[in-house]
Amino acid sequence: MRLYYLLFLLSSTQALQNGAPTSACDSLRPFHGGGIPPQTDISPYTVFAKQTGDVVQVSLGSSLGVPFQGFVIQGRTPNGQVIGTFQLPGGTSGHTIDCSGAADTVTHTNPDEKDLLILIWVPPVGYEGTVIFNATVVQHYNTFWVGIQSPRIQIQKRSIRQDAFYSGCGVTKYCYGDPIDCVNTQNCRVAVAITSVGEAFDFELKANGNPVWAGVGLSDDSRMGDDSVVECVKDNSGRIDAFMSWTGVNPYRATRLEDPKHGINLLNSSINGDELYCKVRRDTVTNVKGNIFDLRRNSFHVLVASGSSLKAEGVGFHDLARLASPDPQVLSPNSQSLFVTRGETGRTDTTTPPYFQPAAPKESSTEFDSFYEGCGNVKLCFGSPEGCISSRNCKAVTAVTVTGEIYDFELKASGNVAWVGVGLSNDTKMGDDSVIECVKGGNGVQAFMSYTGIQPYRAVRLTNPQLGIGLLNSSIIDDTIYCNVRRNARTNVNGEFFNLIENSYHLLVASGSEVTPGSVGFHDGTFLASGVKQALSDTSEVAAASKLLIHLHGAFMLTAWIGTASVGILLARYYRQTWVGTTLMGKDLWFAWHRFFMVLTWLFTMAAFVLIFVELKQWSNESNPHAILGTVTTILCFFQPIGAYFRPHPGTSKRSIFNWGHWLVGNAAHIIAIVTLFFAVRLTKAQLPDEVDYILVAYVVVHVVTHLLLSVMYCMSEKSGDSRVSSFPMKDLGGSGRNSAYNDRSMDSRFSTGRKFILGIYIVIVVVLVLGLILITVFAPIKDKWPFATSN
Ligand SMILES: *[C@@H]1O[C@H](CO)[C@@H](O)[C@H](O)[C@H]1NC(C)=O
């Protein structure tokens, strides 16, 4: 045990270097790290077994294409006894070990990633009964599944003769023969077995009934005509040769090519009784009469035929056997076709056209990006910049597909970035988040787990960077990096328990161009956090729509307190002796406008106040005085017009109390409102850049300077005025808007033009500031769109 422990330490994050030791014979458990438990969720790996002849072809792989590093596999009786022996086809990455008997168990030879394992299992002589193949598959060091079982296989008693031709059909080679289903019963009149061997394909043909020729055609339909045929022909002297021919309909026969050896090479042939056999190697890609036949990329209808006569120009009629596959066939069995259909005839669901067609010009439009298929429907999608999911042009995007307790995270980022990541967070900021990052590296994409910290402000890779994740698929196409990572529903990351089933999270997506060994660099590509926590199985659109209310709240409050309230207050304070004599709806102009602006302020404030509660549905849980101050402002604002409505008549003793009260409440509300705006910048939800502070400060400066200027002008006009009746304009302001002290005057006080000018400038500046702030608010977070905005 101690020795294994040492071995495990040495192999740290990989499967055991040299495969499982015999101590794993019974339990099939790898004892990784001394006690890492196996995965309990559904394994991405499957064991298939299929009896062909007297042996069983056992294959182990993932229908999702998830590679694995290590494995142990055994054939067992239903009560757990290990039986049989394994044979390893050439090139298999593994070796046999002896558990109960010789070579009854296979394990890996190295921890390299494997996609598919194909083994031949030979039952004990005379064995009749059930066998179940039982496997342990190690995806990564601490991610492994124990006891993956194949379906039960019924073993018939080993027959005397076995036909090696059919051995491996449907597993390592594609087989087809006439009559229908003869490959299973191993008694075809004519059959072809096609094996992919590196850059070529081996076609084995076997025909009985004393044929002089046997042929295999590759066709775009299941009829003769325009097909590329490989034929093996026995000449009068009994020698067998192979040729390429091309079928025509008129005349209805196969005609040899001008170069009858084009792209083929006869490897072996024999006559055995009435049986003709040949093995022909054919190039993967051949150009036959201007048609490109690419056996790897395309699928074909397969035609087999044999005949008893030859003609001068070629083979005679297929009088002995003839059959064509009704569906196009993939000729190279690989993990894909094997695990997609499990059938005898390989994949039948392909839509690949039988002949090579030049690739259609790449769609420049993003409409065809399949990544976004199912967003909001079968998967939860979140991308940056905001709104990019519907326009399908995210710079970085993640999609979470939940199947039962399986959580698959797809990540994609464009713009030549070196990494893309998704964080699960309790808030919308970086820090204490569990991150899955996909990083360009070596010759592909690697997936890692990391955890974000604030000091230093970055994502730190976990000691076990593959904790609870497995890379299912990845690609780098042009400037786009893509990966699909399966994550365990429950992970303990640095002591924080992430339970994707029970908890909801903010999603953070980010991408960046810089990678250091062991860490990703700054998210200079893009960064965005989702506004609300969401369960990952909830596929509804993330937060985008609800931001509208937050944006409106901000826009309304900014308009109210920087815009209308400022102007309205200024008018009441300094413009009573301006536009004297001009009235609007029976009121002095200053009063009419003051009332107009203040009513707007009131309406905007109340609307914004209601909106934010509709949005949050609760008292803000951020420890920020914004909410309290805003409420105070709103309450003051609410009562201000009510007080004004019941104001005492001018000249009455209570009038000056009202004037003071009205002034005090109005200004208090204004000042508190501005302070509240400063706190808004610090709100997480607002996602405002800190630079907004500068704009608010600019506003305060402009406002104070304007007050000073107007006050100075007021004092000067008062000093020079011959009738200093009222030293303070508050004292008795006409409820009608007329200033009783100036009743006799029909003229503006001095500097009226200057005041109008200042008001004009002030309004222009305020309008610009308000518009700027609203734009920043509405487009928040604008870090992606604002080049000089540095990140926090
Ligand atoms: C891997 O991704 C590519 C490109 O997105 C896709 O065509 C392929 O089907 C995927 N493979 C698997 C096993 O999901």
Ligand SMILES: *[C@@H]1O[C@H](CO)[C@@H](O)[C@H](O)[C@H]1NC(C)=O
């Ligand atoms: C396969 O292995 C698992 C784990 O050791 C075990 O629980 C199960 O019973 C085995 N199945 C058979 C048929 O031996």
Ligand SMILES: *[C@@H]1O[C@H](CO)[C@@H](O)[C@H](O)[C@H]1NC(C)=O
């Ligand atoms: C040719 O076939 C015979 C019998 O089928 C076999 O023994 C021999 O190894 C084969 N030769 C080659 C080159 O495949």
Ligand SMILES: *[C@@H]1O[C@H](CO)[C@@H](O)[C@H](O)[C@H]1NC(C)=O
């Ligand atoms: C996140 O919130 C959950 C539930 O409120 C809590 O259990 C967990 O500790 C929090 N995680 C962090 C990193 O704060």
